[in-house]
Amino acid sequence: MSQPHSIYFYLLMAIMLLAALVSLSLGSLFFLKSTGSKRGNAFFGFLEIAFGLTLLHNTLTIWGFFEAYPEWKFLPIYFTLTLPVLIFFYVKCTLYPHYRLKWSDLKHFLLPVSQMVYFVLYFFQPVLVKANLGRSFFNPFFGAFEQTLYIVGFLGYLYFAYRYIRVRASKATNKIALKQIWYLNKFVKILLYLFLIHLGFIVIDYAGYQVFNINFQASKPFAGMGAMSFTAMVIWVNIYGFQVLIWGRRVFLPVGKRSKRA
Numbered sequence: 001m002s003q004p005h006s007i008y009f010y011l012l013m014a015i016m017l018l019a020a021l022v023s024l025s026l027g028s029l030f031f032l033k034s035t036g037s038k039r040g041n042a043f044f045g046f047l048e049i050a051f052g053l054t055l056l057h058n059t060l061t062i063w064g065f066f067e068a069y070p071e072w073k074f075l076p077i078y079f080t081l082t083l084p085v086l087i088f089f090y091v092k093c094t095l096y097p098h099y100r101l102k103w104s105d106l107k108h109f110l111l112p113v114s115q116m117v118y119f120v121l122y123f124f125q126p127v128l129v130k131a132n133l134g135r136s137f138f139n140p141f142f143g144a145f146e147q148t149l150y151i152v153g154f155l156g157y158l159y160f161a162y163r164y165i166r167v168r169a170s171k172a173t174n175k176i177a178l179k180q181i182w183y184l185n186k187f188v189k190i191l192l193y194l195f196l197i198h199l200g201f202i203v204i205d206y207a208g209y210q211v212f213n214i215n216f217q218a219s220k221p222f223a224g225m226g227a228m229s230f231t232a233m234v235i236w237v238n239i240y241g242f243q244v245l246i247w248g249r250r251v252f253l254p255v256g257k258r259s260k261r262a
Contacts (some may be wrong), residue, residue, distance in 0.1 A: 190236055
């Protein structure tokens with residue numbers, strides 16, 4: 001943290017930190033939102049918070065905070081495996097507000113909960129133990145294998161969320177319902193495009209290091225753009241959340257209220 005950095009580094013840190021704080025703030029507001037599916041609002045609120053905390057983790061990592069203060073390593077604010085699940089259930093519960101979670105839905109949360117438990121357990125380990133721990137290749141919660149689960153999960157859950165949107169669109173006739181579907185479709189599609197850009201940086205970084213023995217993270221422009229690729233996803237989720245909270249209020253209404261206003 002004591003190393004001198006350029007103005008671009010501090011600008012990157014400022015953007016990432018601001019996006020994280022906005023995400024945490026908007027996420028909290030969704031738990032107070034009176035219109036729309038209560039479950040959908042809750043899932044989106046958790047999604048915003050999970051995105052914000054994960055971005056905060058990335059910011060502290062790039063800043064070198066965990067290296068300077070090893071006692072804070074494994075701070076449980078890293079939720080890569082939670083993000084795709086929350087996106088899927090947000091879309092599903094918004095499209096079908098009467099849907100009730102079933103015991104069979106618990107399987108979707110096994111990896112997210114396991115990742116959180118992993119971080120909590122290691123966070124309370126002695127500093128000497130944590131100081132020698134880092135990303136492990138076969139670690140499903142913090143390593144290369146975790147990144148594979150993150151990529152596959154994100155693409156898979158986005159696909160199934162999109163499938164729900166298309167099925168609902170084929171049956172919707174109400175003008176407000178069609179507008180709601182348009183919002184969700186835009187949300188998922190843009191998030192997919194941004195994730196594919198983010199995925200490109202992950203693949204190039206991994207392939208370069210493992211196959212060609214090139215450390216792309218040593219290149220400040222590449223590392224900065226890679227960090228911004230995830231930040232861009234958070235910014236888009238924030239923009240979408242702001243839209244829903246402000247001028248999307250009349251669109252995301254519960255079924256009962258929607259029929260009264262139709």
